[in-house]
Amino acid sequence: MSAQLVQYLLSGVTIGAIYALVALGFSIIFNASHVINFAQGEFVMIGGMTTVSLAGAGLPPLAAMIAAVLLAALVGLALEKLAVEPARHAPVVTLIIITIGASILLRGLAALVWDKKVHALAPFSGSAPIEIAGAALLPQSLWVLGVTLAIVLALWWFFGRTLLGKAMLATSNQRVAAQLVGINVRRVLLISFGLSAALGAVAGILIAPITLTSWDVGIMLGLKGFAAAVLGGLGSGPGAVLGGLVLGIAETLSAGYLSSAYKDVIAFVLMLAVLFFMPSGILGGRAVERV
Amino acid sequence: MNRICMAAGVRRGLLAMTVAGFLGAGIATAQEPIKIGAFLSVTGPAAFLGDPEQKTLELYIEKLNASGGVLGRKLQLIAYDSAGDAEKARTFARRLIEQDKVDVIIGGSTTGETMAVVPLVEQAGVPFISLAGAVVIIEPVKKWVFKTPHTDRMACEKIFADMRTRNIAKIAIISGAGGFDKSMRAECLKVAAQNRIEIVGDETYGAGDADMTAQLTKIRTMPGVQAVLNAGFGQGPAIVTKNFRQLGMKVPLYQSHGVASKEYVKLSGEAAEGVRLPAAALLVAETLPDRDPQKKVVVGYKREYEAHFKSEVSTFGGHAYDGLMLAVEAMKRARSTDKAKVRDGLERTHGYMGTAGAVNMSPQDHMGLDLTAFRMLEVRKGEWTLVK
Numbered sequence: 077m078s079a080q081l082v083q084y085l086l087s088g089v090t091i092g093a094i095y096a097l098v099a100l101g102f103s104i105i106f107n108a109s110h111v112i113n114f115a116q117g118e119f120v121m122i123g124g125m126t127t128v129s130l131a132g133a134g135l136p137p138l139a140a141m142i143a144a145v146l147l148a149a150l151v152g153l154a155l156e157k158l159a160v161e162p163a164r165h166a167p168v169v170t171l172i173i174i175t176i177g178a179s180i181l182l183r184g185l186a187a188l189v190w191d192k193k194v195h196a197l198a199p200f201s202g203s204a205p206i207e208i209a210g211a212a213l214l215p216q217s218l219w220v221l222g223v224t225l226a227i228v229l230a231l232w233w234f235f236g237r238t239l240l241g242k243a244m245l246a247t248s249n250q251r252v253a254a255q256l257v258g259i260n261v262r263r264v265l266l267i268s269f270g271l272s273a274a275l276g277a278v279a280g281i282l283i284a285p286i287t288l289t290s291w292d293v294g295i296m297l298g299l300k301g302f303a304a305a306v307l308g309g310l311g312s313g314p315g316a317v318l319g320g321l322v323l324g325i326a327e328t329l330s331a332g333y334l335s336s337a338y339k340d341v342i343a344f345v346l347m348l349a350v351l352f353f354m355p356s357g358i359l360g361g362r363a364v365e366r367v
Numbered sequence: 368m369n370r371i372c373m374a375a376g377v378r379r380g381l382l383a384m385t386v387a388g389f390l391g392a393g394i395a396t397a398q399e400p401i402k403i404g405a406f407l408s409v410t411g412p413a414a415f416l417g418d419p420e421q422k423t424l425e426l427y428i429e430k431l432n433a434s435g436g437v438l439g440r441k442l443q444l445i446a447y448d449s450a451g452d453a454e455k456a457r458t459f460a461r462r463l464i465e466q467d468k469v470d471v472i473i474g475g476s477t478t479g480e481t482m483a484v485v486p487l488v489e490q491a492g493v494p495f496i497s498l499a500g501a502v503v504i505i506e507p508v509k510k511w512v513f514k515t516p517h518t519d520r521m522a523c524e525k526i527f528a529d530m531r532t533r534n535i536a537k538i539a540i541i542s543g544a545g546g547f548d549k550s551m552r553a554e555c556l557k558v559a560a561q562n563r564i565e566i567v568g569d570e571t572y573g574a575g576d577a578d579m580t581a582q583l584t585k586i587r588t589m590p591g592v593q594a595v596l597n598a599g600f601g602q603g604p605a606i607v608t609k610n611f612r613q614l615g616m617k618v619p620l621y622q623s624h625g626v627a628s629k630e631y632v633k634l635s636g637e638a639a640e641g642v643r644l645p646a647a648a649l650l651v652a653e654t655l656p657d658r659d660p661q662k663k664v665v666v667g668y669k670r671e672y673e674a675h676f677k678s679e680v681s682t683f684g685g686h687a688y689d690g691l692m693l694a695v696e697a698m699k700r701a702r703s704t705d706k707a708k709v710r711d712g713l714e715r716t717h718g719y720m721g722t723a724g725a726v727n728m729s730p731q732d733h734m735g736l737d738l739t740a741f742r743m744l745e746v747r748k749g750e751w752t753l754v755k
Contacts, residue, residue, distance in 0.1 A: 080584055080585075080588050083580060083581070083584040083614070084581050084584065086580075087578055087580040087581045087584070088581070090577075090578055090580075091577050091578050094577055192415075193630060194601065194602040194605070194630070194634060195634075196605070196633065196634045196636070203609070203612075203613075203636070203637070203638075205613045205614075205615070211584075212580070212613050212614050212615060214613055283577065286577060286578065286606075287577035287578075287606070288602045288605060288606065288634060290602065293575070295575065296573075296574065296575030296576075297575070297577075327581070328578075328580075328581035329581075331570075331572075331581040331582055331585070332581045332582075332584060332585050336570045336571045336572065336581070336582045336585070337571045339573070339581075340573050
């Protein structure tokens, strides 16, 4: 019985880490611009699909991965430069709608450039499961967890210790004041899109061996990642990870002990309940309107 | 839209040719062609069905015409793209009946499109051969409606029959959230008891779910589960298969005909070893024994299609092949294209060997296939092999 519980928790952690990786990307752009980038799922897809196609074309796996991350970052930069920046004086809602449009465009392009089939990427270190207290865990899950942890630490260092990171935070808090003290606000926004696109691609590559990848894999992952980011507190790195893990474990526990047909419903009801009592998420800063 | 313009263009062209014929010599009052109407999901989410179906119809109508046509008349295809949309299907079917005045309608790549058109053809009295899967199309029997593909229920029965030969009586089902998954699950639940199979577990997963180990763990702890059946379509079954091996589950795993493709084996990798599923003979055309009565037709169609379109054959195109050939046979049997006579001819189809199996229609059965239509396959060393 306890082996069963361990299995549910391990599965939940695996799924949760996947959501967390996607959620982190949402948080970075939100931090810099208060924009929720609904094309985040598509960055994940670009990462996975580019790696699969380049590796399939004979490139060494590592080179394919690096190329995929770079390509996604370029797409992110182009998205900011060509679509978001020209509309920078528009309200945030308009910018969010622009990202929805971009996600549809990117999905369509992916279906054209690649195909509409599902693809698999070989796991990084074999597919022999690791036994933990009678439960089985794939080595790839450890990769996902480890890289998620490393990224959270790197982001914490970036936003807390580097000038650029602090500039991004400052821009998020008070755009005009940031500009007044000499921060190039437009560059900050550009970098945030590039960074979160690259991060999304890393997520897409890491999870492709587990979830498989296809032109439309971004829809569901984007949605769940967004839910995780909101649950943990938009803009908070540790919050994104916590939100992802809570969502993932809630899903597997309800699938295991209640009903698999309603697992998503249960997970989302839980999320609504948390947001009802903590409107800015578990680790989100208190939203205070200063007058 | 393209499709409409093309069809209209073809019609205008024919008219011009006929007029030219009259003006020219005044001989050979060109026989009216036999009009085959079709509405297929050539684009949209069900394009993987409609695309090979349309290609097949075009290819074989060309071939039939090259060999003299049917009843001494040429065949003419009037095809529209209903894009998986039931409303469009209805509009195009009405157009086929009222404006194009076709002799027979083939189409409805999906069950939704088919059912939207059924009232129209029943009222107008046009023989209609559907290419969609669900049982509701032919049950209850509708006077003018026929179909060529096997049903989900037959897939369930084939799987259950195979389980009985392995002395399996208690199973768990895990299924996805898609239309195919739900329909297959419902049919399997319905016919389990009469096949002496008890379903003790019934789990589901969502579209785009990344991991199904929780559901499988639950199944593993259920007492007495002797096999697991995954009713699914798309990438879900590949993930289920991987998770199944990850958890080290030892009972047999069955998949449905929904993933009877090389892609499934490729995506699941080694985890697919030993998985069984029912599939149409077309998928294993070349490995069928020579004495198999179906071998000639499936190998013939497969080679023709693959040589012509340079892409892998699918069972869906095969359904269109069967639909066209059944219509042609029925016209020959009726010695006319009179709609009522063709309908009766279709109903009298007996011993026709198609890509889906031997077809024996009757007033009670407008599909006419039996379980021999399915072959039980097992994955061995990454290849499909016939069981027994």
